[in-house]
Amino acid sequence: MQTSVINYKDLNFEFRIDAEYYRAEILKNIGLLDKKNNTVLSNLASFVIGPFGSTVTVDQYVPCSNFRYVRNKDINDFQISDDEQVYISEQVYKALPQFHIKENDLLITVVGTLGKVAIATKKDVSSIFSCKSTIIRTKKIDPFYLLAYLNSNVGQLFALRGVRGAIQQGLNLSDLKEIKVFLPSEDFQRTIRAIVSNAFVSITEAGNLYAKAEQTLLSELGLLNWKPKHHLSFVKNFSDTQASERIDAEYFQPMYEEVVEAVKSSKNHASLGDIVSIKKCIEPGSEAYQDSGIPFLRVSNLSKLGINTDNQQFISDVLYNNLKTHQPKKGEILLSKDATPGIAYYLKDAPGKMIPSGGILRITIKDTNLVYPEYLTLVLNSAMVQKQIERDAGGSIINHWLVDQVKTTLIPILSISTQKQIAEEVDRSFSDREQSKLLLDIAKHGVEMAIEKDEKDAQSWIDAELNNLGIQQPTTG
Numbered sequence: 001m002q003t004s005v006i007n008y009k010d011l012n013f014e015f016r017i018d019a020e021y022y023r024a025e026i027l028k029n030i031g032l033l034d035k036k037n038n039t040v041l042s043n044l045a046s047f048v049i050g051p052f053g054s055t056v057t058v059d060q061y062v063p064c065s066n067f068r069y070v071r072n073k074d075i076n077d078f079q080i081s082d083d084e085q086v087y088i089s090e091q092v093y094k095a096l097p098q099f100h101i102k103e104n105d106l107l108i109t110v111v112g113t114l115g116k117v118a119i120a121t122k123k124d125v126s127s128i129f130s131c132k133s134t135i136i137r138t139k140k141i142d143p144f145y146l147l148a149y150l151n152s153n154v155g156q157l158f159a160l161r162g163v164r165g166a167i168q169q170g171l172n173l174s175d176l177k178e179i180k181v182f183l184p185s186e187d188f189q190r191t192i193r194a195i196v197s198n199a200f201v202s203i204t205e206a207g208n209l210y211a212k213a214e215q216t217l218l219s220e221l222g223l224l225n226w227k228p229k230h231h232l233s234f235v236k237n238f239s240d241t242q243a244s245e246r247i248d249a250e251y252f253q254p255m256y257e258e259v260v261e262a263v264k265s266s267k268n269h270a271s272l273g274d275i276v277s278i279k280k281c282i283e284p285g286s287e288a289y290q291d292s293g294i295p296f297l298r299v300s301n302l303s304k305l306g307i308n309t310d311n312q313q314f315i316s317d318v319l320y321n322n323l324k325t326h327q328p329k330k331g332e333i334l335l336s337k338d339a340t341p342g343i344a345y346y347l348k349d350a351p352g353k354m355i356p357s358g359g360i361l362r363i364t365i366k367d368t369n370l371v372y373p374e375y376l377t378l379v380l381n382s383a384m385v386q387k388q389i390e391r392d393a394g395g396s397i398i399n400h401w402l403v404d405q406v407k408t409t410l411i412p413i414l415s416i417s418t419q420k421q422i423a424e425e426v427d428r429s430f431s432d433r434e435q436s437k438l439l440l441d442i443a444k445h446g447v448e449m450a451i452e453k454d455e456k457d458a459q460s461w462i463d464a465e466l467n468n469l470g471i472q473q474p475t476t477g
Contacts, residue, residue: 025157026157026158026161029154029157029158029451030180032451032452033180033182033451036182036183036451037182037183037184038180038181038182038183039180039181039183040177040178040179040180040181041136041176041177041178041179041180041181042176042177042178043140044138044139044140044141044146044181045106045136045137045138045139045140045141045146046137046139047134047135047136047137047173047176047177048098048099048134048135048137049131049134049173050099050110050129050130050131050132050133050134050135051096051099051128051130051131052131053130053131055096055131056069056088056092056096056128056130060088060089060092061086061087061088062087062088062089063087064087065087065088065089065090066090066126067087067088067089067090067092067093067126067127067128068085068086068087068088068124068126068127068128069086069087069088069127069128069129069130070101070107070124070127070128070129070130070133071086071130071132072109072111072112072113072130072132072133075107075108075109075116075117075118075133076116076118077116077117077118077151077440078117078118078119078147078151078196078199078200078440079118079119079121079200079203080107080118080119080120080121080124082123082207083303088128093126093128096128099128099129100125100126100127100128101120101124101125101127101128101129101135102120102125102137103120103121103122103124103125104119104120104138104143105119105120105135105136105137105143106118106119106120106135106136106137106138106143106146106147106150107119107120107129107133107134107135107136108133108134108136108150108159108171108176109132109133110132110133110134110170110171110172110176111131111132111133111168111169111170111171112132112168112169113310113311114159114160114163114169114170114171115150115156115159115160115171117136117147117150117151117155117159118147119143119144119147121200134171134173134176136176141181141183141189142186142189142190142192142193144192144193144196144197145184145188145189145192145193145447146181147196148192148195148196148440148443148444148446148447149181149182149447150179151440151444152444152445152447152448153444153448154182154447154448154451155179155181155447158179158180158181159171159176159179161175161178161179162174162175162176162178162179163175182447182450182451184447184450184455185455188450188455188458188459191446191459191462192443192446192447195439195440195442195443195446195462196439196440196443198439199435199436199437199439199440199443200436202432202433202435202436202439203432203433203436205432206429206430206431206432206433206436207429209425209426209428209429209432210425210426210429212425213378213422213425213426213429214378214382216418216421216422216425217378217379217382217412217414217422218382218383218384220266220412220414220418221262221263221265221266221384221412222262222265223259223262223383223384226258226262226383253391255387256387256388256390256391259383259384259387259388260388260410262384263384263410263411263412264410266412266413266414267413267415268412268413268414269410269411269412269413270410270411270413271407271408271409271410271411272406272407272408272409272410272411273406273407273408275365275366275367275370275371275376275411275413276333276363276364276365276366276376277363277364277366278361278362278363278403278406278407279326279361279362279363279364280358280361280403281326281355281356281357281358281359281360281361281362282323282326282355282356282357282358283357283358283359284296284315284319284323284355288315288316288319289313289314289315290313290314290315290316291314292314293314293315293316293317293320294314294315294316294317294319294320294353294354294355295309295312295313295314295352295353295354295355296312296313296314296315296354296355296357297334297354297355297356297357297360298313298357298359298360299336299338299339299340299343299357299359299360300339300340302334302336302343302345302360303343303345304343304344304345304377304381305345305430305433306345306433307345307351307354315355320353320355323355324355326355326356326362327353327354327355328347328351328354328356328362329347329350329351329362330347330348330349330350330351331347331348331364331365331373332346332347332362332363332364333345333346333347333362333363333364333365333373333376333377333380334347334356334360334361334362334363335360335361335362335363335380335406336359336360336361336401337359337360337361337400337401337402337403337406338358338359338399338400338401339359339399340399341389341393341399341400341401342380342381342385342386342389342401343381344363344376344377344380344381345377346373346374346377348373348374348427348430361403361406370413371411371413371419372416372419372420372422372423373423374422374423374426374427375414375419375422375423375426376411377426378422378426379411379412384412385409385411388409388410389401389405389409392405392409393405435469435471438469438471439471442462442465442466445461446458446459446461446462449461
């Protein structure tokens with residue numbers, strides 16, 4: 001059993017006396033910071049609380065706009081995600097000037113998934129944010145350094161210290177104001193800023209390479225500038241409904257047929273089931289979940305860029321041993337079929353121990369001389385397959401892409417030379433993304449080492465790590 005002794009004079013202004021607030025790990029790091037220059041976040045920044053939940057509702061989203069609504073799910077560690085963006089009208093944006101995001105604003109999630117911190121860059125302005133996050137607008141500290149600090153283990157410890165609530169946990173403004181912050185020298189702050197900035201350059205380059213690969217694919221099929229158009233009326237033959245065994249009008253939208261015809265127009269194409277073998281995964285039930293153990297991979301943990309650990313669930317070692325025939329292997333593609341169907345991720349390297357849920361399929365290419373796995377993964381994530389999924393799985397509250405539908409999905413088989421080009425671009429994209437991750441890890445651990453030891457040791461470690469990785473010493477722009 002661990003115990004902590006606190007003097008009455010050391011209680012915060014709310015006189016919190018709950019043991020979790022003063023657990024040993026917290027007190028240890030308070031002791032470390034008290035030996036160094038530190039202050040609370042309210043002395044370094046101003047705060048903007050998000051609008052009431054009813055201020056911007058789903059029905060106010062628009063299909064396309066220059067103005068974006070940043071939700072909780074869009075705030076990742078370090079950056080605001082560009083996946084699955086939602087937009088608002090110019091009218092809604094201009095009506096809420098107090099919630100406009102500015103460049104170098106930090107956004108921290110304060111409801112639901114707590115403590116995620118991202119910085120707004122030039123691409124993120126002309127946006128407003130949701131009630132589930134708060135803006136931290138820096139005044140007396142480098143925002144990129146503060147970003148790295150708040151994402152470090154020490155920063156997260158203090159950021160999440162004030163969590164309150166049981167069923168719906170949250171962070172209040174008073175909790176954010178009291179976050180303790182380590183204040184290193186300006187030189188060290190600039191070092192961390194340079195590392196984070198260069199990591200962002202790698203992320204941008206990774207995105208550009210992936211987009212280039214997508215453009216190569218779509219260009220080959222004549223879909224590069226294609227825009228799906230929803231038709232209010234159209235005519236289909238009764239024989240078409242018999243062949244498809246569907247009578248819902250949405251299934252026969254011309255835009256789906258346009259995609260299918262584009263795939264069929266390629267020199268070679270095949271049904272997915274003809275070029276891959278498919279293995280179903282398993283659902284042990286929520287009663288098998290536990291707080292630690294072997295990761296249980298759900299659809300929400302899967303993205304086209306990798307596997308994330310947000311809201312990760314675990315199963316026991318004993319259950320894993322009973323289910324280990326479902327362990328993914330190197331060379332397989334994980335493909336979601338439920339909830340958010342059509343998310344594909346290629347396991348180029350051997351993954352750690354994990355069991356995927358029943359909403360995920362394990363796919364193995366039958367002949368890699370015919371189809372590159374990186375190429376097929378890109379195709380599965382592309383608009384041409386996503387539209388086929390939308391046609392097949394649409395119409396339900398929860399989307400289910402049936403295995404038989406997965407097998408009949410049409411896949412273009414481009415020339416090996418084109419596939420190779422696309423695969424190389426995808427590989428370089430993931431390589432740049434991995435370099436970015438390594439740089440961000442160095443920035444976070446460098447901050448932690450400066451707290452545990454001193455800035456000189458931290459700087460030496462940073463220099464050595466960058467040298468070992470063959471990464472040029474970052475410079476500020």
